[in-house]
Amino acid sequence: MRVYNFSAGPSMLPEDVLLQVQKEMLDYDNSGMSVTEMSHRSKYFTAIVTEAEQGLRDLMNIGDDYYVLFVQGGASMQFEAVPLNLLGKNAKADYIVSGNFANKAYEEAKKYGDIRCVASSKESKYTYIPKPAKSDFTKDAAYLHITSNNTIYGTRYVKFPETDLPIVADMSSEILSRVVDVNKFSVIYAGAQKNIAPAGVTIVIAKKSLVDVDYTLPYCPTMLKWSTQAEKGSMYNTPPCFSIYVAMLVFRYLKKLGGVPAMEEINEYKAKLLYDCLDESKFFRSSVAVEDRSIMNVTFVTPSAELDAQFVAEAAKNGLVTLKGHKSVGGIRASIYNAMPVEGIKKLVGFMQKFESENK
Numbered sequence: 001m002r003v004y005n006f007s008a009g010p011s012m013l014p015e016d017v018l019l020q021v022q023k024e025m026l027d028y029d030n031s032g033m034s035v036t037e038m039s040h041r042s043k044y045f046t047a048i049v050t051e052a053e054q055g056l057r058d059l060m061n062i063g064d065d066y067y068v069l070f071v072q073g074g075a076s077m078q079f080e081a082v083p084l085n086l087l088g089k090n091a092k093a094d095y096i097v098s099g100n101f102a103n104k105a106y107e108e109a110k111k112y113g114d115i116r117c118v119a120s121s122k123e124s125k126y127t128y129i130p131k132p133a134k135s136d137f138t139k140d141a142a143y144l145h146i147t148s149n150n151t152i153y154g155t156r157y158v159k160f161p162e163t164d165l166p167i168v169a170d171m172s173s174e175i176l177s178r179v180v181d182v183n184k185f186s187v188i189y190a191g192a193q194k195n196i197a198p199a200g201v202t203i204v205i206a207k208k209s210l211v212d213v214d215y216t217l218p219y220c221p222t223m224l225k226w227s228t229q230a231e232k233g234s235m236y237n238t239p240p241c242f243s244i245y246v247a248m249l250v251f252r253y254l255k256k257l258g259g260v261p262a263m264e265e266i267n268e269y270k271a272k273l274l275y276d277c278l279d280e281s282k283f284f285r286s287s288v289a290v291e292d293r294s295i296m297n298v299t300f301v302t303p304s305a306e307l308d309a310q311f312v313a314e315a316a317k318n319g320l321v322t323l324k325g326h327k328s329v330g331g332i333r334a335s336i337y338n339a340m341p342v343e344g345i346k347k348l349v350g351f352m353q354k355f356e357s358e359n360k
């Protein structure tokens with residue numbers, strides 16, 4: 001029996017896509033083999049990569065002035081790749097530390113240059129998005145790094161910072177969940193395992209002008225150079241073929257549903273159901289600043305850690321699984337990415353109301 005899986009990542013995939021994968025598992029497109037068995041240089045796989053790239057370009061309205069790269073190593077590898085690719089001319093960068101992953105990105109970058117934390121919400125346990133003014137940024141920094149959605153804490157930038165600096169954004173836990181003007185960013189990166197595909201592939205969308213001028217640090221590993229992947233069409237070495245294939249199917253599926261605007265509308269609706277339930281409750285509490293609430297990761301607590309654990313355990317018995325908060329913060333977290341159906345949210349809300357009435 002399928003469950004409603006609220007895992008923060010790897011997370012749910014659309015059932016239609018999984019069924020398609022199952023159908024094609026032994027024989028992809030009359031090749032007589034599975035995508036997991038074929039050469040990445042085959043005509044079948046070349047067509048897959050081409051469609052995947054075009055699919056993402058269509059969904060996010062990515063212009064010809066950007067590269068779309070499929071790389072490996074997760075978002076965490078991009079914590080290194082970002083400074084290694086961008087600090088070669090001017091080794092200064094600004095970071096906004098809005099959560100655990102943002103802090104990791106900041107800590108990694110510090111190895112490579114003069115890196116400044118412009119604003120942080122660490123002292124308040126990352127319950128809000130810091131909002132520095134335009135004048136707070138370093139005038140000649142090579143870039144500003146932000147984490148657009150904070151997966152562990154459940155906050156997001158509703159509005160992105162006002163700055164003339166090139167913005168680099170980690171969008172791992174919200175890519176394709178809402179309409180974003182790509183032109184406002186110089187680089188966007190995201191691991192696939194939250195909103196796109198199985199773990200393995202990482203998306204990098206990078207302004208061609210920034211990659212082509214080659215601001216890489218001299219010791220940047222070839223594998224981490226965006227220009228290497230750009231020149232080779234993401235095929236410098238063997239790519240994560242299966243993950244790219246599923247990404248292609250997810251892009252196809254999202255287009256059929258009406259693209260990112262349609263997803264955004266559904267996601268807003270799903271998040272509202274959950275936040276309305278929290279706001280009406282005297283039992284459940286969310287400690288996130290209301291104006292910064294994420295529509296992908298919804299965090300909350302009951303009156304005690306014991307009841308949190310009981311909630312998570314009883315929910316699982318009702319087919320609502322992986323609701324435990326991240327180990328660093330505890331509590332409860334419902335990750336409600338694109339693939340989580342509205343029915344899953346409704347079932348969770350019903351369960352929350354029942355749990356409250358039985359335990360208050």
Ligand SMILES: *Cc1c(COP(=O)(O)O)cnc(C)c1O
Pocket residue numbers: 009073074075076077101147149150151170171172173191192194
């Ligand atoms: C999950 C996540 C990461 C880490 O991703 P990996 O692919 O495991 O390296 C980084 N940033 C954000 C915002 C995330 O949600």
